[in-house]
Amino acid sequence: MTDIVTASMIVIGDEILSGRTKDRNIGHLADIMTAIGIDLKEVRIVADDEDAIVEAVNGLRVRYTYVFTSGGIGPTHDDITADSIARAFGVPCEYDARAYAMLEANYAARGMEYTDARKRMARMPLGAEHIVNPVSTAPGFRVENVHVMAGVPAVFQAMLDNVVPTLTTGTRLLSTAIRSPFGEGAIGTPLGEIQKAHPDTIIGSYPKYQDGRFWTELVVRARSPEALEAGRAAVQAMLDGLKAQS
Structure with a gap:
């Protein structure tokens, strides 16, 4: 539990x-x-x-x-x-x-x-x-x-x-970061759908600017390795699909 x-x-x-x-x-x-x-x-x-x-x-x-x-x-x-x-x-x-x-x-x-x-x-x-x-x-x-x-x-x-x-401590949040070449405007809707489908995760989106280019860091957090991996895989699959379309 x-x-x-x-x-x-x-x-x-x-x-x-x-x-x-x-x-x-x-x-x-x-x-x-x-x-x-x-x-x-x-x-x-x-x-x-x-x-x-x-x-x-x-x-x-x-x-x-x-x-x-x-x-x-x-x-x-x-x-x-x-x-x-x-x-x-x-x-x-x-x-x-x-x-x-x-x-x-x-x-x-x-x-x-x-x-x-x-x-x-x-x-x-x-x-x-x-x-x-x-x-x-x-x-x-x-x-x-x-x-x-x-x-x-x-x-x-x-x-x-x-x-x-x-202090009484809880179960630590695990996290993993995924680099997205797409801006938040392109990934906002599918990312929201992934969040709804994976309620045991917390998915954050953080715009970045480096070397003259914009990109987005996506961070998936969860309290179990299984939930973390499921969320990560869904985010990666979404990015791979957008890359295939571009």
């Missing part, structure tokens, strides 16, 4: 929407999810706005197996993700004793003042579980199926490395 595990992502931050910061976490999460057999189905980018974050979290956590967030758990006034997640789950956002002590010790060891701003990074929804941060100590956290992580790519990636072993 095929196990399908799904995920979504919420990227939080005005700096992403304004273009000041270029997101690097979506691609990394997509790569990791694909590698472990989890289908990343949806990504939302939202502003530093509590209502928007709450709406996204509550909408996605009931739709997908996992939700991952990035951004908004730092020390500044606009880092409101912890408060927003707490509101989404209807629990208070409080200083977590273990996180508070970890950060206090970290700053003491570095000879730095443990300011109120830095203490903010120890706040999380009541009952949340830590996500270890081996880069800069301040932990992320998990509430039910929502994993809340930093926006800094190096920290996000390190946190995700610690999350992955805790």
